[in-house]
Amino acid sequence: MFRRVKHWGPGLLLLAPTIILVGVFVYWLIFENFRVSLTNQHTAKPSNKYVGFENYTNLLADPNFQHSLWNLLILTVVFLSGTLIFGFLWAWILDKPAKGEGFFRAVYLFPMSVSFIASGVVWRWLLSSLQTDQPGGERTTGLNRLLDSVGLGFMQNDWWSNPTWGIAAIAVPAIWQLSGYVMALFLAGFRGIPEELREAARIDGCSEWKLYRYVIFPQLNPVMLSAVIIIGHMSLKLFDLIRAIVPDANTYDVQVPATMMWVKYIGSDYADAAAIGMILLVLVAIVVIPYLMYTSRAEKR
Amino acid sequence: MATSILERTSSGGTAAGAPNQTKRRINRTLKYALLLLFVIMILIPAYVLFITSFKGSSDADPSRAWLLPETWETAGWAKAWTTLAPALGRTFLLVIPAAIISATLGSINGYVLSKWRFPGANIVFTLILFGMFIPYQAVMIPLTQLMSNIGVPQGIPSLMLLHIVYGLPICTLIFRNYYESVPSELIEAARMDGAGIMRTYTSVIFPVSAPGFVVVLIWQFTSAWNDYLFAAFFSSGRNGPVTIALSFLAGGQLTDYAASMAGALIASVPTLIVYILLGKYFVGGLMSGSVKG
Numbered sequence: 001m002f003r004r005v006k007h008w009g010p011g012l013l014l015l016a017p018t019i020i021l022v023g024v025f026v027y028w029l030i031f032e033n034f035r036v037s038l039t040n041q042h043t044a045k046p047s048n049k050y051v052g053f054e055n056y057t058n059l060l061a062d063p064n065f066q067h068s069l070w071n072l073l074i075l076t077v078v079f080l081s082g083t084l085i086f087g088f089l090w091a092w093i094l095d096k097p098a099k100g101e102g103f104f105r106a107v108y109l110f111p112m113s114v115s116f117i118a119s120g121v122v123w124r125w126l127l128s129s130l131q132t133d134q135p136g137g138e139r140t141t142g143l144n145r146l147l148d149s150v151g152l153g154f155m156q157n158d159w160w161s162n163p164t165w166g167i168a169a170i171a172v173p174a175i176w177q178l179s180g181y182v183m184a185l186f187l188a189g190f191r192g193i194p195e196e197l198r199e200a201a202r203i204d205g206c207s208e209w210k211l212y213r214y215v216i217f218p219q220l221n222p223v224m225l226s227a228v229i230i231i232g233h234m235s236l237k238l239f240d241l242i243r244a245i246v247p248d249a250n251t252y253d254v255q256v257p258a259t260m261m262w263v264k265y266i267g268s269d270y271a272d273a274a275a276i277g278m279i280l281l282v283l284v285a286i287v288v289i290p291y292l293m294y295t296s297r298a299e300k301r
Numbered sequence: 302m303a304t305s306i307l308e309r310t311s312s313g314g315t316a317a318g319a320p321n322q323t324k325r326r327i328n329r330t331l332k333y334a335l336l337l338l339f340v341i342m343i344l345i346p347a348y349v350l351f352i353t354s355f356k357g358s359s360d361a362d363p364s365r366a367w368l369l370p371e372t373w374e375t376a377g378w379a380k381a382w383t384t385l386a387p388a389l390g391r392t393f394l395l396v397i398p399a400a401i402i403s404a405t406l407g408s409i410n411g412y413v414l415s416k417w418r419f420p421g422a423n424i425v426f427t428l429i430l431f432g433m434f435i436p437y438q439a440v441m442i443p444l445t446q447l448m449s450n451i452g453v454p455q456g457i458p459s460l461m462l463l464h465i466v467y468g469l470p471i472c473t474l475i476f477r478n479y480y481e482s483v484p485s486e487l488i489e490a491a492r493m494d495g496a497g498i499m500r501t502y503t504s505v506i507f508p509v510s511a512p513g514f515v516v517v518l519i520w521q522f523t524s525a526w527n528d529y530l531f532a533a534f535f536s537s538g539r540n541g542p543v544t545i546a547l548s549f550l551a552g553g554q555l556t557d558y559a560a561s562m563a564g565a566l567i568a569s570v571p572t573l574i575v576y577i578l579l580g581k582y583f584v585g586g587l588m589s590g591s592v593k594g
Contacts, residue, residue, distance in 0.1 A: 008419030010498040015413050018406060018429065018469050025440070025466045026432040032443035090339065093332060106580060107340050113576035113583065114569045115527030117544040121551045121565040122346045125353070125558060141366040149367065176343065184584050237436045240529040240544075247552055261438045262533070274442045281439035288434040296427050 030281065037274035044268040055275040065276075068255040071167040072283075075256060076235040078168045082175035083231050084224075087182025094183070095190040105187075109180035116177070120244020123173040127159040127245060160246060166253035170242055178234070182227045189223035190216075229291045233284050354378060354563035377559025378567075381550065384560070385567055388546035392526060393571075395457045395542055399464040400521035404514055406465070407472020411513075412506050414473065415480040416488050417498055426477065433470035441534055448535065456540030460532060464525040472517050479513040480506065515582045523572045523583070543568045 037055055041047045059065045090108050094101050111119065128142040132153060140148065144156040159169040193216060201215045239258040246254050250263045257276050264273035349367075357374030365371070413419075414426050437444075444463075453459045483506065491501040529544040536542065538549045547568045551561035576583050 008417070011413040011417035011422075012419050014409050014417075014498065015425070018410050018473065019425065021466050022429050022432050022469060025444070026435060027428075029440035029443045029447065030435070032446075033440055036442055086339075093336060098332070104336050104340065107343055109580070109584070110573070110576060111343065111346075113523060113572045115529065115544055115572070117527070117529050117548055118565040118569045119346065121547070121561050122350045122353075124551070124556075125562075126346065126349065139363050141363050145363065145366050173346075176346070233434055233436075237438070239438075243529070243533075244548065244551070258436070258438055261441075265442070265534075270442050273438075277436070277439040277441060280436040284434060284436050288431070292427055292430060292434075296423060 033274045033277055036270055037278050039271050041271040042269045051271075055271050056279070059272065059275055059279070064252065064255065065257075065260065067163075067252065068257050068260050071254065072236065072256045074165065075167045075171055075174075075238065076232060078171035079174050079178075079235045079238075080228060080231050082171060083179045083182045084227060086175065086179035087227065088186050090179070090183040091186030091190055095187065105183070108183055111177040112181050114177070116240035117244045119173060119177060120241050123176075123241075124245045124247075127169055127172070129158040129161040131156040131158070160254050163253050167256070170238075170245060170254055173245070174235070174238065174241060178231060182231065185223050185227050185230075186220065189220045193219045225291070225294075229287060232287050236280060236284050236287070350562045350566055353558050354381075354566060356559050374559070377557070378563040380557065380560040381564035381567055384550050385543055385546050385564055388541065388543045389567070391457055391540070392542040395461050395464070396522055396525045399461045399468070399525050400518050403465045403468035403472050403521055404517040406469060407517055408476045408507070408510055408513065409502065410469070410473040411476025411478075411480050412502055413498075414477045416483070416485065416501075416506070426473070429470050429473055431470075432467065433474070437467070437530055445534060456536045457542075459535040460525075460528075460542065463531050463535065464521070464528065467531075468521050468525070471520065475517050475520070476510075476513050479510075479516075483509060512582075515579065519575055519579055519582050522575060526572050 038050050038052060039047060040049045040051045040054075090104075094105060098104075126142045128140075128144070130140045130142075131137055131144050132140045132148045133156075134140075143159075147153060147155045158166075160166040162169075197215055197219075198211065201211050206215070237258060238256065239262070242254055242256065242259055243249060243262075249259055249266070257280050261273050261276040261280070264270075264276065352367075352369055354377050355373045355375070356370045357372060357376055360370050360372065360374070410429075414422055448459055448462075453462055487505050488501060491505050496504065526542075527544065528542070529548070532542050532545045536545055538545060547561070547564050550557075550564045
């Protein structure tokens with residue numbers, strides 16, 4: 001026994017600072033946050049009166065919060081499908097050896113290195129909602145102006161200033177920024193498929209479509225899963241981009257739980273802010289925990 | 302283009318090979334046209350940033366919004382620079398130590414978790430990893446309380462601590478995956494020679510860690526540089542990093558677009574340089590972000 005402790009004791013000791021830091025800053029704070037979310041601390045004045053799950057039931061009954069959940073759903077669906085489509089398409093085209101491949105890859109990936117706050121500055125301008133055929137339309141700028149001047153004026157729209165679908169416009173810059181990432185994941189996936197596998201399928205007379213359907217796609221499943229998890233959890237947490245594009249944090253059209261939590265925090269409604277944080281955590285956990293269990297089991301095999 | 306294809310087929314050898322070759326040429330042309338179209342799509346925002354940043358107030362005619370400036374003015378750049386310069390300095394001061402410290406800790410953690418395992422090491426690793434996925438909103442309220450209780454000042458000191466702590470999971474993950482490829486025999490040999498855990502690290506592991514460090518440092522540098530969430534909660538325009546300064550410059554209803562676009566470019570220069578010079582490793586970091594790489 002003593003020998004074994006001597007064997008792994010030093011490792012545990014080296015890991016101790018991290019275990020303590022993560023223990024406090026992740027797990028203990030989540031617990032604390034849960035505790036605050038059960039109190040009635042709705043003003044800056046400290047209050048520790050417990051009200052059970054009242055904050056949660058109130059939030060879930062609040063039309064504003066319901067709308068933020070709806071927005072989050074739309075955002076995630078559009079963001080995910082956009083990045084998967086572009087990411088896959090680019091990787092598929094660039095997978096075959098091509099001249100200048102490195103250049104294209106670098107261009108597609110570069111938006112990833114820029115902050116949402118910086119890209120938000122230009123997307124705010126691009127997605128400005130004024131349209132040329134509206135009153136004051138001569139002041140139109142951004143994509144609407146571009147569409148108008150290339151003869152696609154009918155495609156002009158109010159982008160994010162729309163209560164039902166406005167949030168989908170926020171997904172446009174997010175897709176612009178992260179499709180390159182998904183491309184990089186898929187490229188690694190494509191390169192991981194042994195050439196013999198494709199050859200064998202071709203020799204067996206597999207058509208190009210069948211080759212993809214039965215050989216390539218199944219091999220790409222793990223990559224696809226990683227992409228969905230990464231983009232999905234980014235989407236659930238998306239905050240910076242919305243703040244950069246829409247000046248007022250409390251804008252109904254593009255409200256998501258992450259921005260609503262900020263609004264509650266600014267208004268010193270700590271209990272509600274904590275409750276929204278918990279709801280976000282549960283949503284992320286539903287996505288991430290099965291994934292973590294899956295990867296740690298896959299590793300053991 | 303059509304004629305060149307025709308020429309190729311007429312002079313192109315066997316009758317059977319010709320249509321195939323034509324088809325291949327068309328395919329290739331189509332492919333590059335598509336690739337270029339996507340390049341244009343990606344570069345549109347960069348173009349807008351660039352031209353708008355050089356426009357003066359006399360150049361504000363919306364009908365010329367997509368055209369080059371009539372006169373190239375640098376007033377926007379000057380304003381952006383004076384607004385952002387102090388914050389830029391603070392951000393370097395914050396990001397470089399944060400990246401180095403979390404990379405060092407991550408390297409040691411990765412080493413222990415891959416080469417010096419203890420019972421339950423896998424569970425500990427998964428528990429650490431979960432910290433990388435949590436929405437920070439779920440800890441933010443008690444975190445503000447905790448930081449003021451332990452007396453860490455707002456601004457750079459707070460942000461440095463937070464980037465180190467919340468950077469630990471990803472740094473640990475990248476190094477653990479990286480060290481998995483280091484042969485265990487090397488470790489065993491060092492142990493046989495009586496080297497302890499730290500001696501083994503400094504003499505065997507650390508010397509082969511350079512690629513891992515490059516990936517982790519780049520990852521931490523860019524993510525801390527681009528962070529806005531923590532900065533919004535733990536700093537102000539007076540003591541915050543460049544993302545905060547930029548959001549103040551560009552925020553509000555009446556925006557000076559020349560200055561804010563110049564500011565966006567200035568704020569992106571450091572991460573862009575890192576990306577251009579070390580892009581290969583940048584992608585390496587992205588890959589490890591996907592847990593299994």
